[in-house]
Amino acid sequence: MNLPKIHSISKKICVALLGGFLLIFILLHASANMLVLRHDDGAWYSAFCHFMGTNYIVKVFEIILLGFIALHICFTAWLWITNRLARPVRYHQPGRSKTHPGSKLMMWTGILIFAFLVMHFCQFYFVKLGWVKGEYMVKVEKLQDEEMMQMMQMANQMNITPEELINQIESSASEYTDANGDAAETDEYIAGLRDKLSVMTLVQHAYEEGNFSEDRQWIRHLTYDDRQMLRRVMPESDPEPDFYFMVRQLFHNPVMVLLYLITFVALFLHMRHALPSAFQTLGLSNYKYGKAIDILGQIYAWVVCLMFVAVPILVYLGL
Numbered sequence: 001m002n003l004p005k006i007h008s009i010s011k012k013i014c015v016a017l018l019g020g021f022l023l024i025f026i027l028l029h030a031s032a033n034m035l036v037l038r039h040d041d042g043a044w045y046s047a048f049c050h051f052m053g054t055n056y057i058v059k060v061f062e063i064i065l066l067g068f069i070a071l072h073i074c075f076t077a078w079l080w081i082t083n084r085l086a087r088p089v090r091y092h093q094p095g096r097s098k099t100h101p102g103s104k105l106m107m108w109t110g111i112l113i114f115a116f117l118v119m120h121f122c123q124f125y126f127v128k129l130g131w132v133k134g135e136y137m138v139k140v141e142k143l144q145d146e147e148m149m150q151m152m153q154m155a156n157q158m159n160i161t162p163e164e165l166i167n168q169i170e171s172s173a174s175e176y177t178d179a180n181g182d183a184a185e186t187d188e189y190i191a192g193l194r195d196k197l198s199v200m201t202l203v204q205h206a207y208e209e210g211n212f213s214e215d216r217q218w219i220r221h222l223t224y225d226d227r228q229m230l231r232r233v234m235p236e237s238d239p240e241p242d243f244y245f246m247v248r249q250l251f252h253n254p255v256m257v258l259l260y261l262i263t264f265v266a267l268f269l270h271m272r273h274a275l276p277s278a279f280q281t282l283g284l285s286n287y288k289y290g291k292a293i294d295i296l297g298q299i300y301a302w303v304v305c306l307m308f309v310a311v312p313i314l315v316y317l318g319l
């Protein structure tokens with residue numbers, strides 16, 4: 001196989017730098033997840049996700065992050081292939097290689113984490129991108145619309161439903177256009193009113209079902225179709241995924257709890273080796289500090305993984 005020739009140490013440095021960035025991300029991600037454990041009906045976690053979903057700097061960071069994950073995987077696979085090509089004849093006796101056992105595990109734990117990420121993205125990230133259906137929420141204040149309010153008031157005064165009001169407007173408008181005007185324009189106007197009616201029905205339904213956040217700032221439990229309708233009728237309302245609810249829902253399922261816990265074990269093994277190994281590759285580890293860096297790697301891996309583990313277990317136990 002003809003792979004481009006880049007010195008093995010250069011590839012290792014790239015893997016170490018990319019891995020270092022991912023180690024920082026993973027600590028931030030685990031810390032943010034702690035907000036799911038607050039019993040505030042998602043007020044803090046939703047505010048955090050809202051910030052993550054709307055801030056442009058975060059969006060750029062997200063693209064860089066996904067790029068780094070892809071590069072980290074590509075460089076590792078490339079390194080693994082070139083290493084194997086460099087030794088086409090395997091050791092006769094297994095265990096003769098001087099490679100650290102943790103480093104041999106890296107490939108397998110890495111594959112497991114990659115498989116997890118595919119599932120994880122389908123559960124959350126792709127919902128945000130609109131590629132997979134989820135549960136959504138929208139800020140109540142964003143649904144306030146002048147024309148809609150007037151329509152509701154008028155229907156109230158006439159003691160009829162908004163739908164009946166639109167039907168009346170439609171019939172008198174068609175009589176008027178038959179005599180004078182442009183039918184297409186009237187149809188467009190009526191269609192606009194009907195769209196507003198769909199939004200009103202959605203709000204009314206939310207009131208009836210009590211589908212609100214505790215602070216009543218958000219309407220929750222919107223379906224994918226609701227979200228599509230709102231995006232079309234009121235693009236500025238910008239409904240977003242209800243990640244707090246989705247995370248809590250997910251961890252009521254014991255299979256999911258187990259799958260996540262298995263991943264955290266793999267992640268722990270991967271990270272425990274990653275930090276000291278990155279330091280060594282970058283030439284920042286020596287006899288004097290080697291042991292300390294090793295311990296630091298272990299502590300880092302324990303802290304991050306325990307934070308991750310806490311969420312599915314405590315949510316599953318209803319705590």
Ligand code: HEM
Pocket residue numbers: 026029033049052053062065113117120124125128243247260263267308309311312
């Ligand atoms: C208890 C465990 C976890 C929970 C509850 C969780 C939850 C979430 C949620 C809700 C999102 C979407 C956030 C958004 O896009 O605004 C997300 C995104 C993401 N998660 Fe996790 N996650 C967990 C564990 C992990 C682990 C172990 C990894 C890595 C191995 C990981 C990697 C990612 C990545 C790369 C993204 C996309 C980037 C981003 O949106 O920040 N997650 N996660």
